[in-house]
Amino acid sequence: MLGEYRITGRRASDIAASVEKGVGSGALAPGGLLPPMRELAGQLGVNPNTVAAAYRTLRERGVIETDGRRGSRVRARPASAPRDELRTDVPEGVRDAASGNPDVSLLPRLDGALAAAADRYAKAPTLYGDDPVAPELGRLARAGFDADGVPSGEMAVTSGALDGVERVLASHVRPGDAVAVEDPGWGSVLDLVAALGLRLLPVRVDDEGPDPESVARALAAGARALLVTARAQNPTGAAVGAARAAELRALLAGHPEVLVLEDDHGHGIVDLPLNCLGGATRHWALVRSTAKAYGPDLRLAVLTGDAVTMDRVRGRQRLGPGWVSRLLQYAVVELWTSGEVDPAAVARSYAERRDGLVAALAERGVRAQGRSGMNVWVPVADETGTVTRLLGAGWAVAPGARFRVESGPGVRVTVSQLGPGELPGLADAVAAAVRPVAGGRFG
Numbered sequence: 001m002l003g004e005y006r007i008t009g010r011r012a013s014d015i016a017a018s019v020e021k022g023v024g025s026g027a028l029a030p031g032g033l034l035p036p037m038r039e040l041a042g043q044l045g046v047n048p049n050t051v052a053a054a055y056r057t058l059r060e061r062g063v064i065e066t067d068g069r070r071g072s073r074v075r076a077r078p079a080s081a082p083r084d085e086l087r088t089d090v091p092e093g094v095r096d097a098a099s100g101n102p103d104v105s106l107l108p109r110l111d112g113a114l115a116a117a118a119d120r121y122a123k124a125p126t127l128y129g130d131d132p133v134a135p136e137l138g139r140l141a142r143a144g145f146d147a148d149g150v151p152s153g154e155m156a157v158t159s160g161a162l163d164g165v166e167r168v169l170a171s172h173v174r175p176g177d178a179v180a181v182e183d184p185g186w187g188s189v190l191d192l193v194a195a196l197g198l199r200l201l202p203v204r205v206d207d208e209g210p211d212p213e214s215v216a217r218a219l220a221a222g223a224r225a226l227l228v229t230a231r232a233q234n235p236t237g238a239a240v241g242a243a244r245a246a247e248l249r250a251l252l253a254g255h256p257e258v259l260v261l262e263d264d265h266g267h268g269i270v271d272l273p274l275n276c277l278g279g280a281t282r283h284w285a286l287v288r289s290t291a292k293a294y295g296p297d298l299r300l301a302v303l304t305g306d307a308v309t310m311d312r313v314r315g316r317q318r319l320g321p322g323w324v325s326r327l328l329q330y331a332v333v334e335l336w337t338s339g340e341v342d343p344a345a346v347a348r349s350y351a352e353r354r355d356g357l358v359a360a361l362a363e364r365g366v367r368a369q370g371r372s373g374m375n376v377w378v379p380v381a382d383e384t385g386t387v388t389r390l391l392g393a394g395w396a397v398a399p400g401a402r403f404r405v406e407s408g409p410g411v412r413v414t415v416s417q418l419g420p421g422e423l424p425g426l427a428d429a430v431a432a433a434v435r436p437v438a439g440g441r442f443g
Contacts, residue, residue, distance in 0.1 A: 007035070010046055012053035019054070020063055023074055034064060034072040060175040062194035075194055076405075090396040096417050097426065098396040100234070102269070102374065103416040106349060107295045108340035110331065117330035132314060132323035133157050136333050141288070141302040148274040150286055154310030156303040156317070157324045161263055161289035162188055164301045164313075165227070166196070168285045171312035172259045173198060173224050180218035180226045182210060184377070184403040184410065186234045186263075189227060202405040205233065207371045209240035212247050219251070225259035226252070230274055230286075232266025232373025235403045235412035237354065239266065239372040245275035252280040259309070260284040268293025270372040271347040283309050292374075293346060294335050300328050350374045353415035353423065360427035366434060374416040380434045383409035389433035395426055 005027040009015035022028035034040070037055060041048040055072055058064040066072045090096045138155050145153075158164035173179060175197030181189060183202030193200050201223050204214040210228055218226070228248075231239040240248075252260060258281050264274060267288045278284040285305030290298045303313065317323070335341065354370045361368045361378070370376035380386045380400075387399050390411075400410035411434075418426065 007040060007044070009044065009054070010050075012050050012057060015040075015044070015046075015051060015054035016057040016061075016063075019058055020061070023063055028074050030074055030076045032074045034074070036071060056175070059197040062197050065197075065199050066176055067199065091391070094391060094394050094396050095422065095426075096396050097413045097415070098398040099417070100375070100398065100412075100414050101296070101416060102292050103349070106341075106346050107293075108335055110295065110298075110335075113331040113334035113338070113340070114327070116334045117327050120330045121327055126323075126326040128322075130323075130326075132317065134326050134329040134333065137302070137329045140333060140336050141304070144288075145286070145304055148276065150274070150276050150304060151279040151284075153278070153284075153304040154307050154314075156305075156310050156313050157329060158287075158301050158303060158313075158317070159299045159321070159324055160291060161265070161287050161301045162192065164285075164287040164289075164303045165189060165261060165263065166192055167313045167316060168259070168261050168287070168303070168305070168309060169193075169196060169198070169225060170316065171309055172283060177224040178218075178222050180215060180223040181405075182227065182229060182233065182238075183405040183407045184235055184400060185227075185405075186229070186265075187402040189263075190403075190405065200405060202407070204407065205236055205238050207236075207238055207369055208244040209233070209238050210244075210248065212244070212251055215248060216251055219255050219258065223258060225261060228260070228262050228277060230262050230264045230266070230276070231270045231272055232292075232375075234265060234373070235375050235398070235400070235410075236377040237370035237373045237375050239270065239272045240275045240277075242273075242275050245277060248277055249280040252277065256282050258283075262286045264288045265292070266373050268341065268343045269346050269350055269374065271344060271351070272372050278305070282306065285309050285313075290332055290335075293341055293343065294332065298328060298332065300324055300332055350416065353418055353420060356420060356423045357413065357415055357418075357427060360423050361430060364427055364431035366427070366431050368413075370415075374414055376413040376415060377410055378413060378430060378434060379408055379410045381409070382434075383411065386411055386433045390429055393429040393433065395429050 005022045008018045037051040038048050041051045064072050065075050133155050178199040178201050180201045180203050182205045201218040204211040260277050260281050269292045283306050287301050287303050289301040357376050358368050358370045368376050368378045383400050390397050398412040
Protein backbone atom coordinates (compact mmCIF):
# COMPACT_ATOMS: atom_id res chain seq x y z
CA MET A 1 0.00 0.00 0.00
CA LEU A 2 2.67 2.54 1.04
CA GLY A 3 5.78 0.51 0.36
CA GLU A 4 8.46 1.20 2.92
CA TYR A 5 7.23 4.68 3.89
CA ARG A 6 5.93 4.95 7.45
CA ILE A 7 3.41 7.60 8.38
CA THR A 8 4.17 9.03 11.81
CA GLY A 9 2.60 11.41 14.31
CA ARG A 10 0.32 11.54 17.32
CA ARG A 11 -1.60 14.69 16.47
CA ALA A 12 -3.70 15.27 13.34
CA SER A 13 -1.38 18.07 12.20
CA ASP A 14 1.69 15.83 12.59
CA ILE A 15 0.08 12.94 10.72
CA ALA A 16 -0.93 15.26 7.87
CA ALA A 17 2.58 16.73 7.77
CA SER A 18 4.06 13.23 7.60
CA VAL A 19 1.90 12.35 4.58
CA GLU A 20 2.76 15.64 2.86
CA LYS A 21 6.44 15.01 3.47
CA GLY A 22 6.12 11.61 1.82
CA VAL A 23 4.30 13.08 -1.16
CA GLY A 24 6.80 15.91 -1.52
CA SER A 25 9.79 13.56 -1.41
CA GLY A 26 8.24 11.14 -3.88
CA ALA A 27 8.12 8.32 -1.34
CA LEU A 28 4.31 8.37 -1.61
CA ALA A 29 3.59 8.07 -5.31
CA PRO A 30 0.61 9.70 -7.08
CA GLY A 31 -2.35 7.34 -6.88
CA GLY A 32 -0.94 5.54 -3.83
CA LEU A 33 -3.61 4.16 -1.52
CA LEU A 34 -3.45 5.36 2.10
CA PRO A 35 -4.30 3.02 4.99
CA PRO A 36 -7.92 2.96 6.18
CA MET A 37 -8.38 5.39 9.05
CA ARG A 38 -8.94 2.73 11.72
CA GLU A 39 -5.95 0.72 10.53
CA LEU A 40 -3.62 3.74 10.62
CA ALA A 41 -5.03 4.77 14.02
CA GLY A 42 -4.14 1.33 15.36
CA GLN A 43 -0.62 1.55 13.97
CA LEU A 44 -0.07 4.98 15.52
CA GLY A 45 -1.91 4.31 18.76
CA VAL A 46 -4.30 7.22 18.34
CA ASN A 47 -8.06 7.72 18.16
CA PRO A 48 -9.54 7.13 14.67
CA ASN A 49 -11.01 10.65 14.87
CA THR A 50 -7.44 12.00 14.93
CA VAL A 51 -6.62 10.22 11.65
CA ALA A 52 -9.96 11.37 10.20
CA ALA A 53 -9.02 14.97 11.02
CA ALA A 54 -5.60 14.50 9.38
CA TYR A 55 -7.15 13.06 6.22
CA ARG A 56 -9.66 15.92 6.15
CA THR A 57 -6.79 18.44 6.32
CA LEU A 58 -5.00 16.65 3.50
CA ARG A 59 -8.15 16.72 1.33
CA GLU A 60 -8.60 20.44 1.96
CA ARG A 61 -4.99 21.04 0.94
CA GLY A 62 -5.47 19.04 -2.24
CA VAL A 63 -2.92 16.37 -1.30
CA ILE A 64 -5.25 13.39 -1.23
CA GLU A 65 -8.71 12.51 -2.50
CA THR A 66 -11.30 10.24 -0.93
CA ASP A 67 -13.75 8.19 -2.98
CA GLY A 68 -16.12 6.47 -0.57
CA ARG A 69 -15.39 2.80 0.02
CA ARG A 70 -12.47 2.92 -2.38
CA GLY A 71 -10.53 4.78 0.27
CA SER A 72 -8.13 7.71 0.23
CA ARG A 73 -5.36 8.08 -2.33
CA VAL A 74 -2.57 10.51 -3.08
CA ARG A 75 -3.81 12.77 -5.88
CA ALA A 76 -2.48 12.07 -9.35
CA ARG A 77 -1.19 15.66 -9.27
CA PRO A 78 -1.16 17.08 -5.75
CA ALA A 79 -1.67 20.80 -5.30
CA SER A 80 1.95 20.96 -4.17
CA ALA A 81 3.00 20.11 -7.75
CA PRO A 82 1.40 22.85 -9.88
CA ARG A 83 1.16 22.38 -13.63
CA ASP A 84 3.11 25.58 -14.19
CA GLU A 85 6.19 23.53 -13.33
CA LEU A 86 5.66 21.88 -16.74
CA ARG A 87 6.04 25.24 -18.47
CA THR A 88 8.46 25.23 -21.39
CA ASP A 89 11.51 27.48 -21.00
CA VAL A 90 12.11 29.50 -24.15
CA PRO A 91 15.85 29.65 -24.89
CA GLU A 92 17.35 32.64 -26.64
CA GLY A 93 16.79 32.45 -30.38
CA VAL A 94 13.71 30.20 -30.09
CA ARG A 95 10.30 31.54 -31.14
CA ASP A 96 7.76 31.57 -28.32
CA ALA A 97 4.53 29.76 -29.18
CA ALA A 98 4.16 28.44 -25.63
CA SER A 99 3.50 31.23 -23.14
CA GLY A 100 -0.20 31.84 -23.84
CA ASN A 101 0.10 35.62 -23.60
CA PRO A 102 -1.87 38.00 -25.83
CA ASP A 103 -0.26 40.02 -28.60
CA VAL A 104 0.96 43.15 -26.80
CA SER A 105 0.60 45.17 -30.00
CA LEU A 106 -3.17 44.60 -29.76
CA LEU A 107 -3.39 45.74 -26.12
CA PRO A 108 -4.35 49.35 -25.40
CA ARG A 109 -2.09 51.88 -23.72
CA LEU A 110 -3.09 52.26 -20.09
CA ASP A 111 -1.62 55.66 -19.28
CA GLY A 112 -4.65 57.63 -20.47
CA ALA A 113 -7.15 55.32 -18.82
CA LEU A 114 -5.25 55.30 -15.52
CA ALA A 115 -4.88 59.09 -15.57
CA ALA A 116 -8.61 59.49 -16.18
CA ALA A 117 -9.29 57.00 -13.37
CA ALA A 118 -7.05 58.95 -11.01
CA ASP A 119 -8.85 62.18 -11.90
CA ARG A 120 -12.22 60.58 -11.24
CA TYR A 121 -10.94 59.17 -7.95
CA ALA A 122 -9.64 62.58 -6.87
CA LYS A 123 -13.14 64.02 -7.23
CA ALA A 124 -14.79 61.19 -5.28
CA PRO A 125 -12.35 58.99 -3.32
CA THR A 126 -13.52 55.47 -2.54
CA LEU A 127 -14.19 54.95 1.16
CA TYR A 128 -15.15 52.05 3.39
CA GLY A 129 -18.80 51.15 2.94
CA ASP A 130 -19.02 52.14 -0.74
CA ASP A 131 -20.54 49.67 -3.18
CA PRO A 132 -17.78 47.21 -4.18
CA VAL A 133 -18.88 47.52 -7.82
CA ALA A 134 -18.42 50.97 -9.32
CA PRO A 135 -21.91 51.94 -10.61
CA GLU A 136 -20.77 52.82 -14.14
CA LEU A 137 -18.74 49.62 -14.47
CA GLY A 138 -21.80 47.68 -13.29
CA ARG A 139 -24.03 49.36 -15.86
CA LEU A 140 -21.61 48.74 -18.71
CA ALA A 141 -21.03 45.13 -17.70
CA ARG A 142 -24.76 44.51 -17.35
CA ALA A 143 -25.40 45.99 -20.80
CA GLY A 144 -22.78 43.65 -22.24
CA PHE A 145 -24.32 40.65 -20.50
CA ASP A 146 -27.78 41.63 -21.74
CA ALA A 147 -26.52 41.94 -25.31
CA ASP A 148 -25.09 38.43 -25.08
CA GLY A 149 -28.26 36.86 -23.69
CA VAL A 150 -26.93 36.29 -20.17
CA PRO A 151 -29.81 36.05 -17.64
CA SER A 152 -30.35 38.90 -15.22
CA GLY A 153 -28.36 38.51 -12.03
CA GLU A 154 -26.43 40.22 -9.30
CA MET A 155 -22.93 41.58 -10.01
CA ALA A 156 -19.49 41.21 -8.46
CA VAL A 157 -15.94 42.23 -9.39
CA THR A 158 -12.94 40.01 -8.64
CA SER A 159 -9.17 40.15 -9.19
CA GLY A 160 -9.20 38.23 -12.46
CA ALA A 161 -11.05 35.18 -13.74
CA LEU A 162 -9.34 32.60 -11.54
CA ASP A 163 -10.17 34.59 -8.40
CA GLY A 164 -13.79 34.65 -9.53
CA VAL A 165 -13.82 30.92 -10.25
CA GLU A 166 -12.40 30.16 -6.82
CA ARG A 167 -14.88 32.39 -5.02
CA VAL A 168 -17.87 30.93 -6.86
CA LEU A 169 -16.74 27.36 -6.21
CA ALA A 170 -16.11 28.07 -2.54
CA SER A 171 -19.63 29.48 -2.23
CA HIS A 172 -21.21 26.09 -3.01
CA VAL A 173 -18.83 23.13 -2.83
CA ARG A 174 -16.73 21.69 -0.03
CA PRO A 175 -13.59 19.52 0.11
CA GLY A 176 -14.40 16.04 -1.11
CA ASP A 177 -17.17 17.19 -3.47
CA ALA A 178 -16.92 16.19 -7.13
CA VAL A 179 -16.56 18.87 -9.81
CA ALA A 180 -16.84 18.28 -13.57
CA VAL A 181 -14.05 20.06 -15.48
CA GLU A 182 -13.09 20.14 -19.15
CA ASP A 183 -10.31 17.77 -20.21
CA PRO A 184 -8.12 19.08 -21.73
CA GLY A 185 -8.69 22.36 -19.96
CA TRP A 186 -7.11 25.37 -18.29
CA GLY A 187 -4.24 24.04 -16.15
CA SER A 188 -4.74 26.68 -13.47
CA VAL A 189 -8.33 25.54 -12.93
CA LEU A 190 -7.20 21.92 -12.68
CA ASP A 191 -4.66 22.97 -10.03
CA LEU A 192 -7.25 25.09 -8.23
CA VAL A 193 -9.72 22.21 -8.02
CA ALA A 194 -6.99 20.09 -6.41
CA ALA A 195 -5.97 22.87 -4.03
CA LEU A 196 -9.57 23.21 -2.85
CA GLY A 197 -9.64 19.51 -2.01
CA LEU A 198 -12.28 18.78 -4.65
CA ARG A 199 -12.61 15.55 -6.62
CA LEU A 200 -12.13 16.19 -10.32
CA LEU A 201 -14.38 14.48 -12.88
CA PRO A 202 -12.89 15.04 -16.36
CA VAL A 203 -15.25 15.94 -19.19
CA ARG A 204 -14.25 15.43 -22.83
CA VAL A 205 -14.15 18.47 -25.10
CA ASP A 206 -14.64 18.85 -28.85
CA ASP A 207 -14.86 21.96 -31.04
CA GLU A 208 -18.37 22.69 -29.74
CA GLY A 209 -17.42 22.51 -26.07
CA PRO A 210 -18.12 19.86 -23.40
CA ASP A 211 -19.32 16.54 -24.79
CA PRO A 212 -22.89 15.91 -23.54
CA GLU A 213 -22.36 12.17 -22.97
CA SER A 214 -19.29 12.90 -20.88
CA VAL A 215 -21.17 15.59 -18.94
CA ALA A 216 -24.02 13.15 -18.32
CA ARG A 217 -21.59 10.61 -16.88
CA ALA A 218 -20.06 13.22 -14.60
CA LEU A 219 -23.49 14.30 -13.37
CA ALA A 220 -24.47 10.69 -12.76
CA ALA A 221 -21.24 10.25 -10.79
CA GLY A 222 -22.32 13.00 -8.40
CA ALA A 223 -20.75 16.20 -9.79
CA ARG A 224 -21.81 19.13 -7.64
CA ALA A 225 -20.56 21.70 -10.15
CA LEU A 226 -19.80 21.94 -13.88
CA LEU A 227 -17.12 24.32 -15.17
CA VAL A 228 -17.44 25.37 -18.82
CA THR A 229 -15.36 27.70 -21.00
CA ALA A 230 -17.79 29.55 -23.23
CA ARG A 231 -15.37 30.66 -25.97
CA ALA A 232 -11.66 30.48 -26.84
CA GLN A 233 -11.23 27.47 -24.55
CA ASN A 234 -7.69 27.01 -23.32
CA PRO A 235 -6.00 24.97 -24.78
CA THR A 236 -8.28 23.71 -27.59
CA GLY A 237 -9.99 26.89 -28.82
CA ALA A 238 -13.42 25.27 -28.40
CA ALA A 239 -16.51 27.47 -28.32
CA VAL A 240 -19.94 26.33 -27.16
CA GLY A 241 -22.26 26.39 -30.17
CA ALA A 242 -26.00 27.08 -30.08
CA ALA A 243 -27.02 23.45 -30.64
CA ARG A 244 -24.54 22.20 -28.03
CA ALA A 245 -25.75 24.80 -25.54
CA ALA A 246 -29.35 23.69 -26.03
CA GLU A 247 -28.34 20.05 -25.50
CA LEU A 248 -26.41 20.87 -22.33
CA ARG A 249 -29.20 23.04 -20.95
CA ALA A 250 -31.70 20.21 -21.45
CA LEU A 251 -29.32 17.83 -19.69
CA LEU A 252 -28.70 20.21 -16.79
CA ALA A 253 -32.42 20.80 -16.31
CA GLY A 254 -32.56 17.33 -14.79
CA HIS A 255 -29.94 18.32 -12.19
CA PRO A 256 -31.26 21.62 -10.78
CA GLU A 257 -28.92 21.65 -7.76
CA VAL A 258 -25.70 21.53 -9.80
CA LEU A 259 -23.69 24.76 -9.89
CA VAL A 260 -22.95 25.84 -13.48
CA LEU A 261 -19.88 28.07 -13.70
CA GLU A 262 -18.94 29.57 -17.08
CA ASP A 263 -15.70 31.33 -17.94
CA ASP A 264 -16.15 33.66 -20.92
CA HIS A 265 -12.44 33.38 -21.67
CA GLY A 266 -12.75 34.84 -25.16
CA HIS A 267 -14.56 38.06 -24.33
CA GLY A 268 -13.13 40.86 -26.45
CA ILE A 269 -10.93 38.62 -28.63
CA VAL A 270 -13.42 36.40 -30.50
CA ASP A 271 -16.29 37.15 -32.85
CA LEU A 272 -18.33 34.00 -32.16
CA PRO A 273 -21.56 34.57 -30.20
CA LEU A 274 -21.86 33.62 -26.55
CA ASN A 275 -24.25 30.70 -25.96
CA CYS A 276 -24.86 30.90 -22.23
CA LEU A 277 -25.86 28.00 -19.97
CA GLY A 278 -26.76 30.27 -17.05
CA GLY A 279 -30.22 29.69 -15.61
CA ALA A 280 -30.40 26.03 -16.61
CA THR A 281 -29.95 25.19 -12.91
CA ARG A 282 -30.76 26.97 -9.68
CA HIS A 283 -27.22 28.23 -9.08
CA TRP A 284 -25.01 29.64 -11.83
CA ALA A 285 -22.35 32.23 -12.52
CA LEU A 286 -20.52 33.65 -15.52
CA VAL A 287 -17.03 35.18 -15.23
CA ARG A 288 -15.77 37.70 -17.78
CA SER A 289 -12.14 38.83 -17.52
CA THR A 290 -10.44 41.86 -19.04
CA ALA A 291 -7.07 40.09 -19.27
CA LYS A 292 -6.85 38.92 -22.89
CA ALA A 293 -8.29 42.01 -24.55
CA TYR A 294 -7.06 44.80 -22.26
CA GLY A 295 -4.02 43.42 -20.44
CA PRO A 296 -3.30 40.66 -17.89
CA ASP A 297 -2.03 43.17 -15.31
CA LEU A 298 -5.44 44.84 -14.98
CA ARG A 299 -6.41 41.87 -12.73
CA LEU A 300 -10.13 42.51 -13.08
CA ALA A 301 -13.10 40.32 -13.93
CA VAL A 302 -16.83 40.98 -13.71
CA LEU A 303 -19.21 38.26 -12.55
CA THR A 304 -22.92 37.78 -12.68
CA GLY A 305 -25.05 34.96 -11.37
CA ASP A 306 -28.02 33.98 -9.25
CA ALA A 307 -28.72 36.06 -6.17
CA VAL A 308 -27.63 33.44 -3.62
CA THR A 309 -24.29 32.75 -5.32
CA MET A 310 -23.41 36.40 -5.80
CA ASP A 311 -24.44 37.24 -2.24
CA ARG A 312 -22.11 34.54 -0.93
CA VAL A 313 -19.27 35.70 -3.18
CA ARG A 314 -19.60 39.33 -2.16
CA GLY A 315 -20.12 38.48 1.50
CA ARG A 316 -16.94 36.42 1.66
CA GLN A 317 -15.06 39.05 -0.33
CA ARG A 318 -15.98 41.66 2.27
CA LEU A 319 -14.20 39.56 4.91
CA GLY A 320 -11.01 39.43 2.82
CA PRO A 321 -9.85 42.10 0.38
CA GLY A 322 -13.16 43.95 0.64
CA TRP A 323 -13.29 45.06 -2.99
CA VAL A 324 -11.23 45.38 -6.15
CA SER A 325 -9.67 48.84 -6.36
CA ARG A 326 -12.02 51.36 -7.90
CA LEU A 327 -9.01 52.89 -9.62
CA LEU A 328 -8.82 49.73 -11.71
CA GLN A 329 -12.58 49.68 -12.16
CA TYR A 330 -12.55 53.29 -13.36
CA ALA A 331 -9.68 52.47 -15.74
CA VAL A 332 -11.70 49.63 -17.27
CA VAL A 333 -14.68 51.98 -17.67
CA GLU A 334 -12.42 54.36 -19.60
CA LEU A 335 -11.14 51.52 -21.80
CA TRP A 336 -14.63 50.22 -22.50
CA THR A 337 -15.99 53.65 -23.42
CA SER A 338 -13.01 55.18 -25.25
CA GLY A 339 -12.83 52.76 -28.17
CA GLU A 340 -9.17 52.02 -27.43
CA VAL A 341 -9.77 48.40 -28.40
CA ASP A 342 -11.67 47.27 -31.50
CA PRO A 343 -12.84 43.75 -30.53
CA ALA A 344 -13.70 42.88 -34.12
CA ALA A 345 -10.21 43.81 -35.31
CA VAL A 346 -8.58 41.88 -32.47
CA ALA A 347 -10.71 38.81 -33.21
CA ARG A 348 -9.86 39.08 -36.89
CA SER A 349 -6.13 39.32 -36.17
CA TYR A 350 -6.10 36.21 -33.99
CA ALA A 351 -8.39 34.33 -36.38
CA GLU A 352 -6.12 34.98 -39.36
CA ARG A 353 -3.14 33.50 -37.52
CA ARG A 354 -5.03 30.66 -35.86
CA ASP A 355 -6.97 29.59 -38.95
CA GLY A 356 -3.85 30.03 -41.06
CA LEU A 357 -1.89 27.63 -38.86
CA VAL A 358 -4.70 25.04 -38.73
CA ALA A 359 -4.99 25.18 -42.53
CA ALA A 360 -1.23 24.94 -43.03
CA LEU A 361 -1.06 21.92 -40.73
CA ALA A 362 -3.96 20.27 -42.57
CA GLU A 363 -2.09 20.70 -45.87
CA ARG A 364 0.77 18.77 -44.28
CA GLY A 365 -1.46 15.98 -42.98
CA VAL A 366 -1.51 17.13 -39.35
CA ARG A 367 -4.86 17.34 -37.58
CA ALA A 368 -5.27 20.34 -35.29
CA GLN A 369 -8.09 22.19 -33.56
CA GLY A 370 -8.52 25.90 -33.01
CA ARG A 371 -12.07 27.16 -33.47
CA SER A 372 -11.63 30.43 -31.56
CA GLY A 373 -9.13 32.46 -29.55
CA MET A 374 -5.35 32.40 -29.76
CA ASN A 375 -4.48 28.73 -29.26
CA VAL A 376 -4.21 25.66 -31.48
CA TRP A 377 -4.30 22.15 -30.02
CA VAL A 378 -2.37 19.42 -31.84
CA PRO A 379 -2.94 15.80 -30.72
CA VAL A 380 0.34 13.87 -30.83
CA ALA A 381 1.57 10.36 -30.16
CA ASP A 382 4.70 11.38 -28.22
CA GLU A 383 4.23 14.62 -26.28
CA THR A 384 7.70 14.92 -24.78
CA GLY A 385 9.41 13.98 -28.01
CA THR A 386 7.34 16.48 -29.99
CA VAL A 387 8.16 19.35 -27.62
CA THR A 388 11.86 18.43 -27.68
CA ARG A 389 12.04 18.15 -31.46
CA LEU A 390 10.27 21.47 -31.93
CA LEU A 391 12.68 23.17 -29.51
CA GLY A 392 15.52 21.81 -31.61
CA ALA A 393 13.86 23.28 -34.68
CA GLY A 394 13.58 26.70 -33.03
CA TRP A 395 9.98 26.60 -31.77
CA ALA A 396 8.72 26.47 -28.17
CA VAL A 397 5.25 24.99 -27.62
CA ALA A 398 3.44 24.07 -24.42
CA PRO A 399 3.31 20.38 -23.43
CA GLY A 400 -0.22 19.05 -23.22
CA ALA A 401 0.42 17.54 -19.78
CA ARG A 402 -0.20 21.02 -18.36
CA PHE A 403 -3.81 20.79 -19.52
CA ARG A 404 -4.75 17.09 -19.37
CA VAL A 405 -6.26 14.64 -16.89
CA GLU A 406 -7.33 11.59 -18.88
CA SER A 407 -7.35 12.89 -22.45
CA GLY A 408 -4.67 11.88 -24.93
CA PRO A 409 -1.32 13.65 -25.36
CA GLY A 410 -1.00 16.85 -27.34
CA VAL A 411 0.76 20.19 -27.56
CA ARG A 412 -0.65 23.70 -27.38
CA VAL A 413 0.56 26.26 -29.88
CA THR A 414 -0.17 29.93 -29.10
CA VAL A 415 -0.32 32.05 -32.25
CA SER A 416 -0.43 35.50 -30.63
CA GLN A 417 3.33 36.11 -30.89
CA LEU A 418 3.57 34.93 -34.51
CA GLY A 419 3.48 36.81 -37.77
CA PRO A 420 1.57 35.43 -40.79
CA GLY A 421 4.84 34.85 -42.61
CA GLU A 422 6.02 32.48 -39.88
CA LEU A 423 3.11 30.07 -40.13
CA PRO A 424 4.42 27.91 -43.01
CA GLY A 425 7.75 27.39 -41.25
CA LEU A 426 6.04 26.48 -37.99
CA ALA A 427 3.70 24.09 -39.81
CA ASP A 428 6.69 22.41 -41.46
CA ALA A 429 8.38 22.01 -38.08
CA VAL A 430 5.25 20.59 -36.43
CA ALA A 431 4.68 18.17 -39.32
CA ALA A 432 8.25 16.93 -38.96
CA ALA A 433 7.84 16.49 -35.20
CA VAL A 434 4.48 14.70 -34.99
CA ARG A 435 2.53 11.94 -36.56
CA PRO A 436 -1.13 12.58 -37.47
CA VAL A 437 -3.54 11.19 -34.86
CA ALA A 438 -6.82 9.73 -36.04
CA GLY A 439 -10.17 10.59 -34.46
CA GLY A 440 -12.36 13.65 -34.29
CA ARG A 441 -12.53 14.44 -30.58
CA PHE A 442 -10.10 15.30 -27.85
CA GLY A 443 -9.34 12.45 -25.50
